[in-house]
Amino acid sequence: MLPAFSTTTHTETAKRLAREVNTFVDAEIIPNELLLAQQGEQSLRLQSGLAHKARQAGLCGLFYPLSHGGKIASLEDYLLVAEQEGRTEFSQAIFASHTALDAHMLLKFGNEAIHEQFLQPLVSGDALPCYGMTEPGHSGSIPSLITTTAYLSNGHWHIDGRKWFISNANRATFMTVLARTAGKETALNQALSMIIVPTGTPGFKIERQLTMMGHSYGQGEVSLTAVQVPEHYLIGTCGGGLDLMNKRLGLGRLLRAMNWIGLAQRCMDLMGARIHSSRGKFSRLAEKQLVRQHIFNTYQAIAGARELIRIAARGVDAQNPDEIAINVAKMAASHALCIASDCAMQLYGAEGLSDLTPLYGINRIARTSRILDGNDESLISSVGRRLISHYQHHAVYSFD
Amino acid sequence: MLPAFSTTTHTETAKRLAREVNTFVDAEIIPNELLLAQQGEQSLRLQSGLAHKARQAGLCGLFYPLSHGGKIASLEDYLLVAEQEGRTEFSQAIFASHTALDAHMLLKFGNEAIHEQFLQPLVSGDALPCYGMTEPGHSGSIPSLITTTAYLSNGHWHIDGRKWFISNANRATFMTVLARTAGKETALNQALSMIIVPTGTPGFKIERQLTMMGHSYGQGEVSLTAVQVPEHYLIGTCGGGLDLMNKRLGLGRLLRAMNWIGLAQRCMDLMGARIHSSRGKFSRLAEKQLVRQHIFNTYQAIAGARELIRIAARGVDAQNPDEIAINVAKMAASHALCIASDCAMQLYGAEGLSDLTPLYGINRIARTSRILDGNDESLISSVGRRLISHYQHHAVYSFD
Amino acid sequence: MLPAFSTTTHTETAKRLAREVNTFVDAEIIPNELLLAQQGEQSLRLQSGLAHKARQAGLCGLFYPLSHGGKIASLEDYLLVAEQEGRTEFSQAIFASHTALDAHMLLKFGNEAIHEQFLQPLVSGDALPCYGMTEPGHSGSIPSLITTTAYLSNGHWHIDGRKWFISNANRATFMTVLARTAGKETALNQALSMIIVPTGTPGFKIERQLTMMGHSYGQGEVSLTAVQVPEHYLIGTCGGGLDLMNKRLGLGRLLRAMNWIGLAQRCMDLMGARIHSSRGKFSRLAEKQLVRQHIFNTYQAIAGARELIRIAARGVDAQNPDEIAINVAKMAASHALCIASDCAMQLYGAEGLSDLTPLYGINRIARTSRILDGNDESLISSVGRRLISHYQHHAVYSFD
Amino acid sequence: MLPAFSTTTHTETAKRLAREVNTFVDAEIIPNELLLAQQGEQSLRLQSGLAHKARQAGLCGLFYPLSHGGKIASLEDYLLVAEQEGRTEFSQAIFASHTALDAHMLLKFGNEAIHEQFLQPLVSGDALPCYGMTEPGHSGSIPSLITTTAYLSNGHWHIDGRKWFISNANRATFMTVLARTAGKETALNQALSMIIVPTGTPGFKIERQLTMMGHSYGQGEVSLTAVQVPEHYLIGTCGGGLDLMNKRLGLGRLLRAMNWIGLAQRCMDLMGARIHSSRGKFSRLAEKQLVRQHIFNTYQAIAGARELIRIAARGVDAQNPDEIAINVAKMAASHALCIASDCAMQLYGAEGLSDLTPLYGINRIARTSRILDGNDESLISSVGRRLISHYQHHAVYSFD
Ligand SMILES: Cc1cc2nc3c(=O)[nH]c(=O)nc-3n(C[C@H](O)[C@H](O)[C@H](O)COP(=O)(O)OP(=O)(O)OC[C@H]3O[C@@H](n4cnc5c(N)ncnc54)[C@H](O)[C@@H]3O)c2cc1C
Ligand SMILES: Cc1cc2nc3c(=O)[nH]c(=O)nc-3n(C[C@H](O)[C@H](O)[C@H](O)COP(=O)(O)OP(=O)(O)OC[C@H]3O[C@@H](n4cnc5c(N)ncnc54)[C@H](O)[C@@H]3O)c2cc1C
Ligand SMILES: Cc1cc2nc3c(=O)[nH]c(=O)nc-3n(C[C@H](O)[C@H](O)[C@H](O)COP(=O)(O)OP(=O)(O)OC[C@H]3O[C@@H](n4cnc5c(N)ncnc54)[C@H](O)[C@@H]3O)c2cc1C
Ligand SMILES: Cc1cc2nc3c(=O)[nH]c(=O)nc-3n(C[C@H](O)[C@H](O)[C@H](O)COP(=O)(O)OP(=O)(O)OC[C@H]3O[C@@H](n4cnc5c(N)ncnc54)[C@H](O)[C@@H]3O)c2cc1C
Structure with a gap:
């Protein structure tokens, strides 16, 4: 049994949720771990089922913004819960905790249309984000090397480039793309921008799946060829991508x-x-x-x-x-x-x-x-x- | 300049004292460190002078029991101050912080006579304690090997044994001796006791000084031969030494x-x-x-x-x-x-x-x-x- | 290009073979590594093909006993070649180097019948050995816990037990089984024996395949149920297994x-x-x-x-x-x-x-x-x- | 007892000398180590006595050039002996092994006059070298920062500069000084030279002694002020110092x-x-x-x-x-x-x-x-x- 977390300064909500997550992980996920680890249809079905159960138990997206279904406001407070979620490698997808980051980014830096079109479905579990930063042939740790480009024309962003090691690329419904919107002469902190691209947009193609230490996490290599998305799919300001x-x-x-x-x-x-x-x-x-x-x-x-x-x-x-x-x-x-x-x-x-x-x-x-x-x-x-x-x-x- | 310690939960007292200690260390001790490091008369005099100054500045014994001149009650709160003291290797003697431990032990486990005879002078800077646990020829980490013995007779403890690596043995006015007060047949947690022995007591002899990595910290080897001290010099209970x-x-x-x-x-x-x-x-x-x-x-x-x-x-x-x-x-x-x-x-x-x-x-x-x-x-x-x-x-x- | 190994004390043979193996690895194996890493039929076929090529090039079993096709006698000398072989994780099977150990054991501790029935086919590439020591539910590092038993009756060893993590169990033609041939009262160094069991013997069954960090090396869990093999399948002496x-x-x-x-x-x-x-x-x-x-x-x-x-x-x-x-x-x-x-x-x-x-x-x-x-x-x-x-x-x- | 060193490829001479050194260290030095560690007159006398004994036993300068009393020619062979010498921290001075380096440098790069004036007394124990490379205020690891200068005039080198952390500076009879003999415009590998300066030369002064972790190894800070030595005290070529x-x-x-x-x-x-x-x-x-x-x-x-x-x-x-x-x-x-x-x-x-x-x-x-x-x-x-x-x-x- 898990102790009462009594000595810490956490809220009662966090303590309660941590205990509930702990119970769920122990009862529902851990007994299924070896199955979940086997890649394939059956394991994916099992995972969906567990995600559904977690959502019903009110344990999904606990760190979403409070305005969007989240239940914990402070990051320090969430520590307690996040640790309990983290006890199994499968929990992120089941508790939708891996999308909390995108939820916060979209809420804070997206306009209302984005809130409606992307954030809303995300928190209700109907959309899945992925993040397109890293590019093949370049060092992922050096943003100045980003070569994917986007330019605005006719109220649309025109995007060309290639991304790889994109987690969940295979199942995502949209990707936040980091692209260069200004030339080399512009200072880096004004040259990059983030733009949302629904994965169904023409020109968006998953070229291949990459494995990570022999395991497939849906890590994809993705090409963007003459992709077009509306101007307001920009997150934050133009040039504020870094x-x-x-x-x-x-x-x-x-x-x-x-x-x-x-x-x-x-x-x-x-x-x-x-x-x-x-x-x-x-x-x-x-x-x-x-x-x-x-x-x-x-x-x-x-x-x-x-x-x-x-x-x-x-x-x-x-x-x-x-x-x-x-x-x-x-x-x-x-x-x-x-x-x-x-x-x-x-x-x-x-x-x-x-x-x-x-x-x-x-x-x-x-x-x-x-x-x-x-x-x-x-x-x-x-x-x-x-x-x-x-x-x-x-x-x-x-x-x- | 030292920051305001603003983000922590420490008391204002601790913050203020930490700042004062910090200033004292920077202004008074650090400029003298290389001198203090040279062993000998001059360095000892310098140290005494600084200790006197610190006492006058109200920076001595900050973690003594509140009832005995201390200014900080909680250990967590003291952390802030102790770190500032610790910034130089010479501060313990100057701020008398190394005797806070003895002060707490004496207060908590000593009777009134002990409070008066040993604790009082200690906190006023007129007495210096040392602690006699480790014995030559035995592993210091194994208390069951303690061979120094004490038995009660005629209202006095009679103590025989040998201790070594006793810090400050050369300058201490009394030693808290860990001795065996019961035979091997008694369980260890009822066989050891702590007894105070003034260093001037007949039979108490510093046999030699030991250095630590080439430096003398007053680490002494001490023999106790037919030492006698009054019964009430016992700290805690008889047998409660462990x-x-x-x-x-x-x-x-x-x-x-x-x-x-x-x-x-x-x-x-x-x-x-x-x-x-x-x-x-x-x-x-x-x-x-x-x-x-x-x-x-x-x-x-x-x-x-x-x-x-x-x-x-x-x-x-x-x-x-x-x-x-x-x-x-x-x-x-x-x-x-x-x-x-x-x-x-x-x-x-x-x-x-x-x-x-x-x-x-x-x-x-x-x-x-x-x-x-x-x-x-x-x-x-x-x-x-x-x-x-x-x-x-x-x-x-x-x-x- | 690989240097001339000039400063070492190795034989010319070893130097020559090391260079040949180096060339083979570079030209034949390394370009195929990513393919070989994909588990499945195609990769196994590729591996067989390369093993065949290596045999034709005279690069197989270089550390077999000289009497049985080996080309290098001293272990120190072989170091030079073994390093070159080792440069790819696939070389052991291709150069048959992983069977050199069994070849030496069989030659040294097997009788003539064993030489003929097992050693000969092994060095010619027609037999593949595996080694059955570790048992489920027991610590592999403690031989005293071995529970597989063998007793002699009617000129046959009767063997019962279970082994796991047996490399190449899936493709081996025989297994050297470590079994207990005497009771707990016998000293361990007289209680264990090694007996050869052809994998086709009735009662020998691969229960399941185990993976190693997500990869299958043919690591099998094997049960031996009332297995019988002729008395002379013993290697070394009875009781000399440890x-x-x-x-x-x-x-x-x-x-x-x-x-x-x-x-x-x-x-x-x-x-x-x-x-x-x-x-x-x-x-x-x-x-x-x-x-x-x-x-x-x-x-x-x-x-x-x-x-x-x-x-x-x-x-x-x-x-x-x-x-x-x-x-x-x-x-x-x-x-x-x-x-x-x-x-x-x-x-x-x-x-x-x-x-x-x-x-x-x-x-x-x-x-x-x-x-x-x-x-x-x-x-x-x-x-x-x-x-x-x-x-x-x-x-x-x-x-x- | 020390084994026979039988498995190695060392010469019989090296094996014999290693055994003799081993015996000498065990019998003569180790029992005196704690005394030798105490700095002062007595310890220095003890050290001299032991050095004398070692010389008589033929165990001094074993790695001197063969032409100058050395007994072992190859460095690999000397490994065996050097390890035995190294078993006590005091052996370098006792076996004069710390001067073997200077002996080789002088022989190889010194002219005949140097051989006679410095090498000869060195190997006979009548001279003691020290090496002046590191300078105060500069990073010892960067030779380009050397500021000590030497210029040739009237058949003499005129040297000015300051060196520190010079081992044995207090007892040395001469110092090999690394000095700059050309300006910043000259490439470093042609700008430095090595010149011998007897420590008695006017202008050579030990400014202070430095300790190393509390111990004095005779590490000195030395000033060279308008020091003059004959032209032929140059070792190697002018400019070849690096x-x-x-x-x-x-x-x-x-x-x-x-x-x-x-x-x-x-x-x-x-x-x-x-x-x-x-x-x-x-x-x-x-x-x-x-x-x-x-x-x-x-x-x-x-x-x-x-x-x-x-x-x-x-x-x-x-x-x-x-x-x-x-x-x-x-x-x-x-x-x-x-x-x-x-x-x-x-x-x-x-x-x-x-x-x-x-x-x-x-x-x-x-x-x-x-x-x-x-x-x-x-x-x-x-x-x-x-x-x-x-x-x-x-x-x-x-x-x-
Ligand atoms: C499990 C996983 C999931 C990922 N998911 C995504 C995703 O969803 N979206 C996405 O865009 N990307 C994703 N990535 C990619 C990730 O962002 C990059 O791997 C990361 O930024 C590092 O970039 P890199 O792999 O190109 O390595 P590089 O930047 O090329 O670095 C490689 C190595 O070079 C060395 N190195 C680099 N810089 C220095 C330096 N300054 N000093 C010394 N050594 C240095 C280090 O050893 C470093 O590990 C994922 C990666 C992993 C492993
Ligand atoms: C600076 C300094 C000040 C001191 N001041 C005092 C003082 O004022 N009063 C006093 O009474 N004593 C004092 N001591 C002594 C101190 O209490 C002892 O050094 C300490 O208890 C360890 O005992 P020991 O030195 O006898 O080492 P031992 O207990 O003999 O241990 C020596 C070593 O053995 C090994 N070892 C021991 N037990 C185990 C184990 N279970 N598993 C594996 N390895 C093990 C470890 O490597 C250990 O370091 C002081 C010591 C120092 C260094
Ligand atoms: C790639 C691979 C191939 C193998 N192939 C074969 C094969 O062909 N045939 C075969 O019979 N077996 C094979 N094995 C099994 C192998 O022999 C055993 O894994 C090995 O003997 C260790 O036994 P174990 O795994 O049962 O671990 P255990 O013996 O149970 O040990 C597990 C852990 O316990 C701890 N431990 C154990 N003893 C001690 C100790 N004294 N002190 C402190 N900690 C300790 C250690 O952390 C150790 O890692 C293979 C194993 C691997 C990984
Ligand atoms: C016991 C002893 C005996 C000596 N005897 C002599 C002697 O007889 N004659 C003589 O001339 N000198 C002598 N020296 C001096 C010695 O040569 C210098 O200590 C040495 O060259 C290093 O120089 P330094 O101390 O000035 O350190 P620096 O060169 O200043 O280096 C200090 C530190 O800076 C860091 N650092 C430096 N370079 C780099 C880098 N590239 N990258 C990252 N970090 C770096 C490292 O942490 C290094 O330890 C002696 C020193 C010692 C300790």
Whole structure:
């Protein structure tokens, strides 16, 4: 049974929802994990069924904007729930939590028509967004290299380009495309824009599906050829795409990091289960210091990352997002998940590598976390640069 | 300039005191650090002078019990101040912060006579405590091996034994001795007791001074031969020594961990200074990713450890100390200090190894932190064991 | 072009063969890797075709016993060739190198009938061995838990039990079964035996196929129900199974470690290619210190592991295998592969996770290497124990 | 007892000398280590006495050029002896091994007058060299920043500048000064030169002594003011200083790395001793997996580093020094020593920090090894750069 979350400062709503999500995950999703992991029709049907059940139980889109069905307003408060959702790799689609980011972006930066045409169906579960930023042949971490172009003519955006590694491309109903709307002579922070493209628009084509560590997440390579969409499908301002991209990344990183912490906790619980299983008892795993070290390291990584996320979330809640805090939280959560899933997999031996446990899937998520939403190296470099430049003006860094 | 600590939940008192301590450290101690580091008469005189100044400025014993001159009641609140104190390795003696632990122990577990004879002079700066637990030839981490004995006869404790690595033994006015008051047949948690021994008592002898990484902290080896002290010099109950020892350790670990975080921050600040110095500019250190990695790692370690301490401190404040939380906080703080001081020393090159910077002293503190107050290995093992045993009864670990 | 291997002490034969294997791998296997990675009929056909080609080119079974078609006698000498083979994860089946271990075991511990019935077809490519040690529900690392039983009756071994994670179980023509031939009262080193069971024998059944990190290596779970094989299918002596198992493990670890080093070198080469690709140039990867650190770490890990393997191999060649040296070499090679494949995957970003590069497959091999043939923890523990016990009798450890 | 070194390819001379050095270290130096560690007159006298004894035993300057009293010609062969010497931090001065580097430099690049005036007394123990490269206020790792100048006039070099962190400056009889002999317009590889300056020359002044982690190694800060020395005190060619500096560094790194390995082995032996001591038995250290992990890690680091040194040494012996191999060997040896000394110190607890064991001194050497002779970061960066540039022309890196 899950404890009462009593020592924290979370709202009663968040505590209640966290408990409900916890129960749902345990009762409905975890028993089906190995099935859900098998790619194919049956698994997709199962997933749809569970999503339907979650929606009926009032557990879908909990972090949608309050105006659009969400139930939790502050990011810090949502941490509690997001961790519970995150305990299984399948929950994002089931709880529609992966679309909360798009919902917030559309609400904040979309006009009314967009709210009606895209946001409304999204929160009711009738539309599925995807995000088209990364391009083949270019480094995803360098936005200045974006080559997809859009120009306005006759009240329409004309878009040409190619995107890849687009999650859910195969099932999405629309894509938010990051495109270049001005030439190389324009400063980057005025040269990019975000435009919505329904996936049914002529010229939008999924060229191929890509797998991620052997698993298909619907990651698609997409071509946009002479695609046309109405002028008002622009999000934010024309030329403001870089700014939007960074805002999206900031929130996106934290939402994902919260899920990762939940998944890391799950790994720790799986370790506990193994150690006390009859197999674990035979091998006297509980007495082995190297096993204790695994669980110690996992605990410490999770506990620390959790608080780093909380601090970063608090900044976002206070409309004062701190990029250093956000990126460090993302890195810490990714690290906690990597440690946790590696230790758990190790403890399960050959079984942990096989399809008899959910560990292999979790391990995959862990590995992608070091590349996704900002790879380790560029985050270390940019956070380091910012910290260093702080010292140009100050002798002391204050952690408050 | 130090920021306003505005985002945290600390009291105004703590914020103000933290700022005052910060100013004092910057103005009075840091300029004298290299002198203070030179062992000898002059340095001791300097230290006494600074301690006197700090007392006059009302910055001494800030975490003493409120009833005895302290100004901050909650451990979490004290975190803010303790970090500022910790920014120099010399502050403990100057701010008398290292005796706060003894003050709390004496107040809580000593009788009135003890309050008068030992606690009162301690808080007024006229007495200096030391703690006699570790014994030569035995593993300090295993209390069952304690061989110093005490028996009651004629209203006096008769004590025989030998202790070593006793901090401040050379200057202390009394020692709290952990002794065996019952035979091997008695369970350990009823066999040990804590008794106060004034260092002037006949039979109390400092056999030799030991250095720590080449530096003398007044670490003494002490023999107790037919020492006699009055019966009421017992702290707590007879046989309750193990329990007291654990209570002392818990609080002691957190107090020290807070100081370590301050010292780690100092190292980060020293890195910043070096990078922007003319030397650092010549070598273009700010642009080097390996330098950025050092500062990133340092930041992350500090920021995480700080929150782990906060959580553990909150538990203590709520009279609900959690041994797992405390030990993990200690390990994280020690780790943060090790990372920070190693990176800073590395960045300063040969100079960082020399007596031209305070880094070598900081590095020494860092190295002892992995042995002191519970060595890494036994903490990993005992925290791991506890976490594992949690799973005997629960399927899930909750971090709240 | 591959250099002349001039500085080493290897035979001309080994140098020549290494060059030929290198050419074959580059020309025939690497261009087909992505196809070979797709599981299914087509990929299996491709693999057979390549195996045929390799046999015709005289590059199959190079480490078979010289009497049975092998071309290299000493393990140290084979290191050169094994690395070249190891550069692709598909080479073992193509060069039949994974059966060299069985060939040596059969030759050394099998009787003449076994040589004729099993060894002969094996080296000619008409038989495929598999090895049945690990059992479901038990810790694979603890041989004392083996429950499969065999007893002799009427000139036949009667075998009952269950094995899992048996590589190549789906295609093997015979299995070497480790079974218990004496009761719990018998000392373990006299209680186990190895018996050959043709996979067509009645009672031998593949219950299911298990995947390894999402990939099927033909890893089977196999039941043996009242299986009967002739008495002379025993390898070694009755009761000598534990000894044989250790001998097999020793040689097996080194052979695999050699392959891993080749695979790790491949990762390094892939990094080099990426850095100098047009993508890598756009991102100026060559100038980034964190990228240089990756390649530095990879180089150091490979170069060190390679020599540790050499030392261990020399011991085996001199009929004086040193278990410490072998296990440390295994761990170092596994570590080098883990580092190398992780760095390479990281450097390739999302592409490195996808099916557009061989990295994901290599990463899988890397992850299994820490569990296979002795998991990290039990190797650390047993090597540590041996090293410690050395000091019971000696004051000094000599590395010569 | 030390084994027979039988499995290696070393000469009988090297084996014999290694055994003699081993005996000398065990019998004469180790029992005196704690005394030698105390700085002061007595310790210096003891050291001189031991140096005298070593010279009489024919164990001094074993790696001097054969023409000048050396007994071992090849660097690889010397590895065996250097490790034995390295087992105590005091051996360099006692075995005069730290001057072998200067001896080789003087022989190879000095003219006959230099051979007579400086090399001859050096090898007979009547002269002591020091090396003046690093300058205050500048990054020691960047030779282009050298500001000490020398110009030729009237058959004399006129030298002005300042050097610091000069080992043995306090006792040296001459210094090899790296100075700028051409202006900024000249390419660096033609702008620096090496000139010998006897320390008694007017204008040569030791400004102050610097300590290294609290210990004085005679590290001096030296000013050269209008110093004049004869023209023929130039070593090598005028302008060839950078090349000489690199040659010196290459050989110097390997010689030191060999000593470090010996010191690391010593740490491992000390661990063994502790584990089997009565204290270690009380704590059952032999059974603790975390202790086994320490000894495992130590072993692996030493064994790997040793072979990396061997490979690099072989290159030097073959007149084909490979900078990558040398730098990687240096880093690996430094790492092995850091691991070994850290683990040993940890295992000894408070005692390991104190002056009751040699560990604290060893730890100091370990920490300097990451800065001395090329700091970690610049070596990682430069080796990484070289490896990467290899791939500009080759698709494959060969480790042979
Ligand atoms: C699971 C998953 C889902 C994704 N979903 C989407 C999606 O829905 N929509 C979308 O648009 N994109 C998506 N992506 C793509 C993602 O945005 C990119 O992978 C990411 O931006 C990194 O870009 P890249 O893969 O091109 O790597 P690159 O930017 O080419 O970087 C590759 C590597 O180069 C090195 N490197 C890069 N920069 C530096 C530096 N400054 N210093 C040192 N080293 C450096 C690092 O090792 C880095 O990992 C997804 C990716 C993954 C893995
Ligand atoms: C700076 C400093 C100040 C100190 N001040 C005081 C003081 O004022 N009063 C006082 O009484 N004492 C003091 N001490 C002593 C301190 O309490 C002891 O050092 C500490 O308890 C550890 O004991 P030990 O040194 O005997 O190490 P041991 O307990 O012998 O442990 C030594 C090492 O053995 C290994 N080890 C031990 N247990 C395990 C295990 N379960 N599993 C695996 N490995 C293990 C670890 O590597 C450990 O570091 C001080 C120590 C230091 C360093
Ligand atoms: C790719 C692959 C191919 C294989 N092929 C074959 C095959 O052909 N034939 C065959 O018989 N088997 C095969 N195996 C099985 C292999 O032999 C076992 O996986 C291995 O022996 C480990 O056993 P286990 O998986 O049962 O793990 P366990 O022995 O249960 O160990 C699981 C984990 O427990 C922990 N642990 C165990 N012991 C200790 C200890 N002393 N101290 C601390 N922690 C410990 C470790 O974390 C370890 O990883 C294969 C395995 C793999 C991965
Ligand atoms: C024990 C000891 C003995 C010595 N003996 C002598 C002697 O006899 N004679 C003599 O001339 N000198 C001697 N030295 C000095 C030695 O040569 C220098 O310490 C060394 O060259 C490094 O220079 P530095 O200390 O000025 O550090 P710097 O070159 O200033 O480097 C300081 C730090 O900056 C960072 N850094 C530097 N470059 C880079 C980069 N490219 N990328 C990222 N980070 C970087 C690293 O963290 C580095 O550690 C000795 C030093 C020691 C420690």
